[in-house]
Amino acid sequence: MSVLGVNNVYKSLGKREIIKGIDFSVEEGEIFGFLGPNGAGKTTTIKMIVGLIRPDKGSISINGADILKDGNRARAKLGAVVENPEMYNYLSGMANLKMIAEIRKIPKQDILDVVELVDLSNRIDDKVGKYSLGMKQRLGLACALLGKPKLLILDEPTNGLDPSGIIDFRNIVKNAVKELKTSVFISSHILSEVQQLCNRVAFINHGEIKSMEDLINGNVQQGYEQIAIVASPVSSIKNVLDSIGEVSNVVQKGTEYCAVIEKGSTPKIIKALVEKNVDIYQIYQKQNSLEQRYMELVEGGK
Template sequence: MNDNYIIKTTGLEHSHAKGTKTLTNINLNVAKGDIYGFLGPNGAGKTTTLRLLLGLTKIQTGKIEVFGQEFSSNRLAILRKVGSLIENPSLYGHLRAYENLEVYREIYGASKARVTEVLKIVGLEHTGKKKVKSFSLGMKQRLSVALALLPNPELLILDEPANGLDPTGIIELRELVKKLNKEEGMTILMSSHQLAEIEKMVNRIGIISKGEMIFQGSMNELKQLQKKQSKLLIHTSDDQTALQVLKAHEPELMEGVISVSYHNEQEIAKMSRALYEKQLDIYLLHPQQNNLEQLFMDLTTQHA
């Protein structure tokens, strides 16, 4: 195993009791120091994958390695170095933030000093006597993250942490995740069904759809794919001739408009010159670049 990988799964597959397959050949690679965004529509298999990584669901087929160790035979040693927020933990509304952490402190074997430390990390050190029931949703989510931080983990796994948060809560979560990664040195794996929520946090992306990985790579690689998906819409005085001129670009004619893929502005200029040289009047020359959210939708829709 590459020493740089904190998580590596090989051929991970899973089926429900009734035989419905939920995961197919999942090869997930999370490197040390990553903020890894695990993306997919609801029901794509994200939570199942994370539960397998934490031993909450039994491995059926495939292999999981965490910290360079085979998970099944080193489960307890591995989990001591992992913090997780998979489903909303039980927070006691009638207690203060500090008191909530005290409830879990001994379970995690954490010191009283660590309770104070994690409250400061998540920005809840000044909540005083305020009861958790009066916290905003964003504050409750940060307290939930604080629970996951009690054992001082090297790896933090968060399942849909931005669910239900308002824009302010999402910004707070984003800054917290970046802080944990940069200042605390944590590798972070977090799932979401919305790319827009986490693209500003992560450096690597894995996209899952219907239980299969359809993309895995850096944010830069995803942006390169975005450029490849960009379309140029063209309409001329003779679109049939234009189709022949643009043949190398694999043009498509739909509803009186030609659509071709392009990679950069130089290609647009080259196509425009080629059409002009054939004495065609150009009525429409409209670059249509996908944003990342649209690309995510396109990838998952095409796979479906």
């Protein structure tokens, strides 16, 4: 069962149609990216998922519960961090967490568990006003993780963070998925972070889902990988690659050749090229460029 299901959803604000029949799902244990330019419909979609606004048509379900028909059950296992979370700066981090836990009747051990998960144990009793932006983001994530949600919504969670803070936040999210079995829906403008963090990504533009991409396997079958080769003479490369059984889908792209190969077969390929007197300048695993795909689907669709 999908943790989040968005089915044929439409939404208009005034006379303007913002969301135009979008469909996607987030599976258990998955980190799902949601990308698009400003005004594409990302924030409107998130507001509908968390119940701040209602869709005009279609359905949204969380853990099998429809947010309109059974909103309390749908949101019972939902956590969210929207940009810079608001906290009581004059209270300690622990006091902020205890207030939320008391309202939601969450046991103290759960508080201690999330504090350790977000790596704030040594500063949790300090006033939030003394926290850095990165620490405030981690505290906001701790608040969202109270109650061990099945779905975590992150809207631009690394805005304003320095590289170290971004790395810390990324690792915390990965640990939350692993330890709490939480699925994550993340909207971000930082494409490199999405590529490193997410399993799949959806591109939205003008209120429509333009494409869904698999970032883990890069649309290559399990047990295979993509490589790129820069070598000379160029005329010999394709003939050699075509003669190797572990190689398929050989394509020339500019000055390099790209191919799908069985994992672990790179040494055999290098040996075959050298034996045919091909000079190898570079050979590396090819990663799908999320930035390039973004430009093709979103910027190119304007």
